[in-house]
Amino acid sequence: MTESIAETRCGSVAIVGAPNAGKSTLVNALVGQKVAIVSAKVQTTRTRLIGIATSGPAQLLLIDTPGIFAPRRRLDRAMVRAAWEGAEGADLIAFVVDAKTGFRDDATAILTSLANRPEPKLLVLNKVDITAKTRLLELAAHANAFASFADTYFVSAGTGDGIEELKTAFAAAMPPGPWHFPEDQLTDATTRLMAAEITREQIYNQLHAELPYASAVETEKWEERRDGSIAIHQQILVERDTQRAIVLGKGGSRLKEIGTLARAGIAELTGKRVHLFLHVKVKEDWTEDRAVYRDSGIDWVD
DSSP: OOSOGGGOEEEEEEEEESTTSSHHHHHHHHHTSOOSOOOSSTTOOOSOEEEEEEETTEEEEEEEOOOOOOOOSHHHHHHHHHHHHHHTTOSEEEEEEETTTOSOHHHHHHHHHHTTOOSOEEEEEEOGGGSOHHHHHHHHHHHHHHSOOSEEEEOOTTTOTTHHHHHHHHHHHSOBOOOSSOTTOOBSSOHHHHHHHHHHHHHHHHHTTTSOSOEEEEEEEEEEOTTSOEEEEEEEEESSHHHHHHHHOGGGHHHHHHHHHHHHHHHHHHTSOEEEEEEEEEOTTGGGOHHHHHHTTOOOOO
16 A cells, blocks of 8 residues: 555444344445355354455444344353444444344344444444335434434445445544554455355355354365365364255265365465365264364354
């Protein structure tokens, strides 16, 4: 970049909201490239990931947080804590609401919590392309009556409507200071973690209606070969034998399809030829395993 340090701005924007509000899609749209996995399955995002975007002299550290909901087990508690910790001390909080579904229980609970937080806040009503204008205005009025939002933005993360205006608003709210990351870096996530996330995304996309939420992907081995290609061994964890059978499919056909799509995604991520080896393992208590949390980038909670 050509701007001097005195001219630059850099700060963090916590993207918070209920599950499936479109937070990860919004982060990807703001970055201009896919850095967070997306699926129709709720609670796809499990840990905080930073997407890095630029707008003029400003670098935006976009904290993609897990959806906030009423937790029932350890993994749920870890995800919700990660979301609120992402908001803690952020220069700006962007509360993303699915305008189509509006303020259901989870979104209402978040709105109530945000009313008492000291950080500057923006309201972002997402999916405006499929929502009536009158409903958008009603939602905006409802939210602003509860919490003190500096402004309200109407966007569609899927189509790109309103994204540039939102990015400009984020940039204006950032404090002066040097950039924290190189200009060409798009995320703080390691390539190893991103590769596991790509495979997990394909599992969700392929098995959305069949596989329960309790599955995880670990990258066990990563080998850079002499020919410039990469050999990656990943383990898919499920809780029961019946789930393993679903992932495998008849004669291993479903696992092969998942592997083909994940391999293509990882190759695009790394710019290298990829040899991907997937193994499915039944581990009933993986949600109670500290090592799985660590490898997945999730902080353990008691």
